[in-house]
Amino acid sequence: MAIVYHPEYATHIQFRHHPESPERLEYIMRKIAGLKLSQEITTPEPATEEDILTVHTEKYLNFIKNFGTGYLDGDTYIREGTYEVALLAVGGAISGVSESFFGNKPVFSIVRPPGHHAGPDHGGGFCYFNNAAIGAKRALKMSERVAILDIDAHHGNGTQEIFYESPEILYISLHEWGIFPGTGFHTEVGAGRGKGYTVNIPLPARSGDSTYEEAFNTIVMPILEQFMPNIVVVSIGVDAHYKDIMTGLDLSSAGYLSIARKLLEFSEEYCNRRLVYVLEGGYNGLALSEVVGGVISMFEGKDIPLQYEDVRDTSIKGKEYIEKSKKILSKYWKL
């Protein structure tokens, strides 16, 4: 079993009743234990400052390190130990990338705190350092092209900022339109040499399985096939699930697993099964653990019975939005 996890992730508590809580990973680890998969779990080392500096500024690193106690933004709190556990989350992403890259196998890094809202010189939105971005940078040391696919319900503004001018790292995001952090317009396509290598597919509330299916078939998979990455890093948030009340998206567990199936098959055909999932958001423990457990079972060739598989969007609710993205991206890709 290809899982990266550290028990110390449970020590990260922002404040009481914060949705990004230790219970999230407790749900996942309980689910995995119940699935009776092979039981080997990799425990990561904390990332080094040198790792952090591959995507963040020195000023920002020192700011977080010496922050003390208090609010980084209205939703993100720092206290004693936050810096250390944030380094451990980055370490989890790096460890996942290395294991997948050298082992030619899919890996799931079950980490927290999440990372995709952390940009070069800022954190926020429950994030301190950008785990997936630093993992992708590590992968780029060993390869030429890395794709990051972000299926958290929120736009990964931090990841986008970090790689906005980079043609070596493709960033694709599907997210709900009009919610935090307010970025990820169709027209944000990258800049300079990176033009065309940022792909945004904002979706209206109530978009679910059929909308994601359409977006993957007509935009995401064709672009991945043309980009030909050496490894795919998936920023997975399960907050696009209909059970998750944080956002208005309506993916079912079956919808998530259908995406996971496409990505696994893609990795088999194009990049030696090099595929790393890095956990971002997802605040309903039942949905979160069902999806993460389902994805990891799929790595081992097993199906699990699903509880949350109502398909609530059968009529491609986000069709117009997808067409808009497609039109803009057709300048850069054959779609």
Ligand SMILES: [Zn+2]
């Ligand atoms: Zn999110």
